[in-house]
Amino acid sequence: MSSKWDDLAPRLISGLVMIVLGIAAIRMGGVWFQMLTVFVTAVMIWELANMIRQEGEASMLLAAFTASVLSGLLVLDGPVSAVLLLLPAVLGMLAMPRERLTFFLFAVGIVAAGWGLVSFRETHGGTWIFWLVIVVVVTDVAGYFAGRIFGGPKFWPRISPKKTWSGTVAGWIGAALVGALFLTFTNAGRDLIWISAVLSLASQLGDIAESALKRRMGVKDSSALIPGHGGLFDRFDGLLGAALLMLLVSLLVDVPRVNI
Known part of the structure; x- marks a missing residue:
């Protein structure tokens, strides 16, 4: 297997553990x-x-x-x-x-x-938290695979040398599809599709912001707590960016409650 996939196994295992814990906590509230x-x-x-x-x-x-x-x-x-x-x-x-x-x-x-x-x-309600988390996860996964399969020009090479335009756009598309999926069982309007894509961008900007911080501080990872991911900050930087935008939007528009 190519060296560019060497981190895939630990990322998947530790990612799966975090997903299970996150789903349980969000569901129980x-x-x-x-x-x-x-x-x-x-x-x-x-x-x-x-x-x-x-x-x-x-x-x-x-x-x-x-x-x-x-x-x-x-x-x-x-x-x-x-x-x-x-x-x-x-x-x-x-x-x-x-x-x-x-x-x-x-x-x-x-x-x-x-x-x-x-x-x-x-x-x-928890449905919108699930939506947020899934948008961030799909953005990350789509970007990871698209970037390594298609490669191409870098999105912001000075700050995040591994992030490509192909992976970035793949993240937007994946997030929009998540928004379309949530339209099938929530009372959200069609705006949720493009809002999901915007949240995807916010997630990517959160990742870039943390990458810039690490470069400024001269460190590779925020810590070594999570195999294949580094620290919690490395793993949740995208969620941080998307969450802050979602919270800002919720102050400006009415968000319907959806119970799960």
């Missing part, structure tokens, strides 16, 4: 989805701190503080939540030996996405 989201968010903050070289006990304490704040926010609502969301980012920024603004911006995005996804799940 409530405290199960909350716990998974808090865990992923805290680990991503830990990885972010490590990439900026705030390693050791300080980064672990920051991750634990993030988990505590996010857990408390899940039972609160209103303006106080928005203020508390900034606490991990602000305190972490002050503790960073360098790249303080970089940490702050990424940390705000991570914590806001984690809190927002839990709130979105409770308000609009």
